[in-house]
Each structure stands twice: as structure tokens, then as C-alpha cells.
Amino acid sequence: MKNRGVYTGLVLAGLLLVFGVWVLSFFDTTLSIKRVALDSEAAAKRVALPSGQALFNPPRPEDAPESIREEVMLGYKIMTETSKYAWQYVGNGKDSKLSCSSCHFEGGRSMDSISLVGVGATYPRYRDRNEYTVDLGIRIQGCFDRSMNGTPPPLDGQIIQSLLVYLQWISKDIPIYAELPWTLPESLGNPHKPDTANGATVYKDVCARCHGINGEGTDIAPPLWGNESYNDGAGMHRVRTLSTFAWRFMPKNAPSLTQEQALDVAAYIHEKPRPKFVPTHPDKIVRLIPLTEGK
Ligand code: HEC
Ligand code: HEC
Incomplete structure (x- = not known):
């Protein structure tokens, strides 16, 4: 009798254990689903996530396989501390803010900025600027000589190659040529005609405390115009891009502008002085071979 009691107890304990593990595993998946949901929650009203599309769940750099881990980590550091690790290719070098x-944000891993999760799967891609399909290395060079007001690092050097392996890693599990619902839309699609005078007020009231009264940047946030900012060849030097960015993500972590305010402040910033883009290499890819030959 006594033995049977022990036996039943053991079986019960075993069942409980299995049940517990099952419950825990369920809990764990809900947790990870929730994390994805949380990431998008901040952008909830702003980012529509149609069902059945690629899932936003970039792996951490430190979880990369050993053979590529150090390069992935370096790529991440180049993204987050560009003036330290790639100062030779950045306007203002080591002093660049x-x-x-x-x-x-967060090396492109944040959904609440111009996310780069998935770019590894969407290049090579046709670009009007190059009048050809270009790979991610050439695309990154463009961000150095325009957005960073610097010069493009060589494609076969450590900087671009580390960035490529990093961006490829955070694109893990995204299907090739997937549609990425979290990329920055072309524009707000709002017909409001920007009013720069109102933009000046918005700037003073909302942006200046972090970006400085003269757009020069502070310890908290980088410059928005002037010598140390992106140049006039950069994507951000377009009212439609800047207004979309500002409406979605600014002030950082607590976006609060109306679309009209975002357009006004973007137009105001757009009129301020900034460095001129000086091309250092040809953008176009020469079509030596008529493409119809491939037919
Ligand atoms: C609470 C501080 C804060 C406020 C207020 C704020 N920003 Fe920012 N902003 C940031 C930070 C911080 C970054 C850089 C993000 C990073 O490095 O993680 C940034 C980045 C930017 C960038 C891209 C980088 C650059 O400097 O070119 C733009 C454009 C921008 N902000 C526009 C605005 C506009 C327009 C406003 C006002 C509507 C605004 N921000 C208000 C903190 C702020
Ligand atoms: C001042 C803001 C700014 C800075 C700084 C910046 N970028 Fe960008 N980046 C953009 C904008 C805006 C776009 C997309 C719009 C466009 O096509 O111009 C973009 C696009 C990209 C893309 C292509 C994304 C896609 O979905 O096609 C890559 C890759 C990229 N940036 C990498 C970088 C790297 C690497 C750096 C640092 C060397 C950098 N960016 C610095 C604003 C910036």
C-alpha cells in the first residue's frame, strides 16, 4: 500500500513536471511574441503590420555564430560609434556628433527609426540614383558621403565588410526580397503646404532643447544643420523624408507632432545652411552591355 502511494506520488510529480514545462514553453513563446508586439506598440498607430508578412525580430549581434561574431560586433560598433571606428570616412572625423x-537607432535594430532589419534580404536593388541595380556595399557608401558628409570607404576594406556582415546578420530569417512593413515610407502623404514660420515656432518649442537653438546639436542629440550636419545630397535633406522621420520618431521616444507640424518644421530645417555634397566617385553604372542582349 505504502509503495503504491509513493509510486502514485512519483507519477503525479512526473506529470506535473511535464505539465509545468509545457506551460512554461507556452509562456515563453507568448513572451517572445509579446516582445515583438511591444516593439511595434510604440509605433502602433503609425506602423501597420499586415499579417503574413516578415516578422520583426532581429537577433542580437552577440548571438552571431562564432566564426563571424567579432566582425558582426565590429559592424555594430561602426554603426553606433561611427566617429570612433570609421572616423577617416566621416565629416568632422573624430569630433563628429x-x-x-x-x-x-540602435544600429538599425530599432523599429522606431529608419530600421535596417531585413536590408540584407532586399539588396541588390534597383536605384534611380545609380540608374542600375546596386548591392548593399554601394548603398552604404552613399550614406557615408551624403548622410555622414564624409567619403566612401573602399568596398574591399574592413569598414564596409564589417557593416555588411552585421546588416546581413540582423536580416536573419527574413525571406529574400520580402516586403518590409517597417521601412520608412516615402512621405506622409499629407497635402498640407509647409509653413516655415510656424516651423520655426515648432523648432523652438519642441526640438531646440535637444538639438540646440541653432541646430548645432547638444550632448543629448546630434546637429540638424550647419557644418557638422548631413549634407544637401542626403536623404534627410528632403522635406518629405525629414517630415516622415520627425512625425514618427521625434522627440525621441515620445513622438508628439501633428503631421502639419512635422511638415512645417521639416521645411524650416530644410532652409538652413548645411554642407554641400561633393561627389567623389561616379554614381552611375555604365551600361556597356545592352541589357536586351541577355534576353
Ligand atoms: C528629447 C530629445 C529630443 C528632442 C526634443 C528631439 N530630438 Fe531629434 N533626436 C534626438 C536624439 C537623441 C537623436 C539621435 C538618436 C540616437 O543617437 O540614438 C535624434 C535624431 C534626430 C534626427 C536625425 C539625426 C540628425 O541629427 O540629423 C533628426 C532629423 C531629428 N532628430 C529631428 C528632430 C526634430 C525635427 C525635432 C523636433 C520636432 C526633434 N528631433 C526633437 C533627440 C531629440
Ligand atoms: C542623417 C540621417 C542618416 C544617417 C546619419 C545615416 N543614414 Fe542611412 N539612411 C538615411 C535615410 C533617410 C535613408 C533612406 C532614405 C533614402 O533612400 O535616402 C537611409 C538608408 C540607408 C540604407 C538603405 C536602407 C534601405 O532600406 O534601403 C542603409 C543600408 C543605410 N542607410 C546605412 C547607413 C549607414 C551604414 C550609415 C552610417 C555610415 C548611415 N546609414 C547613416 C539616413 C541616414
């Missing part, structure tokens, strides 16, 4: 992460 801009980094890739100024616009691609």
Missing part, C-alpha cells in the same frame, strides 16, 4: 545610429 553624427553616427549611423543617429538616424538608424
Whole structure:
């Protein structure tokens, strides 16, 4: 009798254990689903996530396989501390307040900025600027000589190659040529005609405390115009891009502008002086071979 009691107890304990593990595993998946949901929650009203599309769940750099881990980590550091690790290719060199992460928060891993999760799967891609399909290395060079007001690092050097392996890693599990619902839309699609005078007021009231009264940047946030800012060839030097960025993500962590205010402040910033883009290499890819030959 006594033995049977022990036996039943053991079986019960075993069942409980299995049940517990099952419950825990369920809890764990809900946790990870929730994390994804939480990431998008801040942008909830702003980012529509149609069902059945690629899931936003970038792996951490430190979880990369050993054979590529150090390069992935270096790529991440180049993104977040560009003036330290790639100062030779950045306007203002080691003193630059801009980094890739100024616009691609957390090295592009954040959904609440111009996310780079998935770019590894969407290049090579046709670009009007090049009048050809270009790979991610050439695309990154463009961010150095325009957004960072610097010069493009060589494609076969450590900087670009580390950035490539990093961006590829955070694109893990995204299907090739997937549609990425979290990329920055072209524009707000709002017909409001920007009013720069109102933009000046918005700037003073909302942006100046972090970006400085003269757009020069502070210890908290990078410059928005002037010698140390992105140049006039940069994507951000477009009212439609800047207004979309500002409406979605500014002030950082607590976006609060109306679309009209975002357009006004973007137009105001757009009129301020900034460095001129000086091309250092040809953008166009020469079509030596008529493409119809491939037919
Ligand atoms: C001042 C803001 C800014 C900075 C700084 C910046 N970028 Fe960008 N980046 C953008 C904008 C805006 C776009 C997309 C719009 C466009 O096509 O111009 C973009 C696009 C990209 C893309 C292509 C994304 C896609 O989905 O096609 C890559 C890759 C990229 N940036 C990498 C970098 C790297 C690497 C750095 C640092 C060397 C950097 N960026 C610095 C603003 C910036
Ligand atoms: C609470 C502080 C804060 C406020 C207020 C704020 N920003 Fe920012 N902003 C940041 C930070 C911080 C970054 C850089 C993000 C990073 O490095 O992680 C940034 C980045 C930017 C960038 C891209 C990088 C650059 O400097 O070119 C733009 C454009 C921008 N902000 C525009 C605005 C506008 C427009 C406003 C006002 C509507 C505004 N911000 C208000 C903190 C702020």
C-alpha cells in the first residue's frame, strides 16, 4: 500500500513536471511574441503590420555564430560609434556628433527609426540614383558621403565588410526580397503646404532643447544643420523624408507632432545652411552591355 502511494506520488510529480514545462514553453513563446508586439506598440498607430508578412525580430549581434561574431560586433560598433571606428570616412572625423545610429537607432535594430532589419534580404536593388541595380556595399557608401558628409570607404576594406556582415546578420530569417512593413515610407502623404514660420515656432518649442537653438546639436542629440550636419545630397535633406522621420520618431521616444507640424518644421530645417555634397566617385553604372542582349 505504502509503495503504491509513493509510486502514485512519483507519477503525479512526473506529470506535473511535464505539465509545468509545457506551460512554461507556452509562456515563453507568448513572451517572445509579446516582445515583438511591444516593439511595434510604440509605433502602433503609425506602423501597420499586415499579417503574413516578415516578422520583426532581429537577433542580437552577440548571438552571431562564432566564426563571424567579432566582425558582426565590429559592424555594430561602426554603426553606433561611427566617429570612433570609421572616423577617416566621416565629416568632422573624430569630433563628429553624427553616427549611423543617429538616424538608424540602435544600429538599425530599432523599429522606431529608419530600421535596417531585413536590408540584407532586399539588396541588390534597383536605384534611380545609380540608374542600375546596386548591392548593399554601394548603398552604404552613399550614406557615408551624403548622410555622414564624409567619403566612401573602399568596398574591399574592413569598414564596409564589417557593416555588411552585421546588416546581413540582423536580416536573419527574413525571406529574400520580402516586403518590409517597417521601412520608412516615402512621405506622409499629407497635402498640407509647409509653413516655415510656424516651423520655426515648432523648432523652438519642441526640438531646440535637444538639438540646440541653432541646430548645432547638444550632448543629448546630434546637429540638424550647419557644418557638422548631413549634407544637401542626403536623404534627410528632403522635406518629405525629414517630415516622415520627425512625425514618427521625434522627440525621441515620445513622438508628439501633428503631421502639419512635422511638415512645417521639416521645411524650416530644410532652409538652413548645411554642407554641400561633393561627389567623389561616379554614381552611375555604365551600361556597356545592352541589357536586351541577355534576353
Ligand atoms: C542623417 C540621417 C542618416 C544617417 C546619419 C545615416 N543614414 Fe542611412 N539612411 C538615411 C535615410 C533617410 C535613408 C533612406 C532614405 C533614402 O533612400 O535616402 C537611409 C538608408 C540607408 C540604407 C538603405 C536602407 C534601405 O532600406 O534601403 C542603409 C543600408 C543605410 N542607410 C546605412 C547607413 C549607414 C551604414 C550609415 C552610417 C555610415 C548611415 N546609414 C547613416 C539616413 C541616414
Ligand atoms: C528629447 C530629445 C529630443 C528632442 C526634443 C528631439 N530630438 Fe531629434 N533626436 C534626438 C536624439 C537623441 C537623436 C539621435 C538618436 C540616437 O543617437 O540614438 C535624434 C535624431 C534626430 C534626427 C536625425 C539625426 C540628425 O541629427 O540629423 C533628426 C532629423 C531629428 N532628430 C529631428 C528632430 C526634430 C525635427 C525635432 C523636433 C520636432 C526633434 N528631433 C526633437 C533627440 C531629440
